[in-house]
Amino acid sequence: MFEQLTQLAQQFGIDAVVKNDAIPNEQNEAVINEASSSIVTGLQKIVSEGNVSQLAELFQGNNAQDKSNPVVQKLTEQLTGNLGEKFGLNSAAASGVAASLIPQILNSLVGKAKDPNDSSFEISDIIAAISGNGDSAGIMDTISKYGGQFGLDQNADGKVDMNDAMEALKKNSGGFGDTLGSLFGK
Structure with missing residues (x-):
């Protein structure tokens, strides 16, 4: 699943990361990879905190791009913090990247998981990846x-x-x- 998330992050990262002057070109790939890993670790954290119903709501509805969705908010906040901490991005740049990437990636992930004709993301793979150690x-x-x-x-x-x-x-x-x-x- 991580590879597929990275592909989505690369797809949506062109404008948010590659064309972003606040991010040095030599850090583009690392920032995109951080977005992918932040989503996985963020979803794992949501599960470990017992908020699985939030994930069910995310996958059940059409609100993955809604910035007021609790899952979107948590993942955006986590990525913002990680980008500031690991790459030294100021809070405005880090927040802008996270606010752009997270909703787009989640919306695509949910759409692919719900699409019976798209096998790139299977619900069982997502559950296995976020449940931690199987x-x-x-x-x-x-x-x-x-x-x-x-x-x-x-x-x-x-x-x-x-x-x-x-x-x-x-x-x-x-x-x-x-x-x-x-x-x-x-």
């Missing part, structure tokens, strides 16, 4: 908590668990990935 228990707890609202309770027992995953596997040849995908609107 421990997706926190995400699965949230899926269980909110899953009924999104139609994931396959056996109508009032909770979303592995039994629902097995039911989904029986019903759907796409498997558990599609079940998770339905949580995020894919």
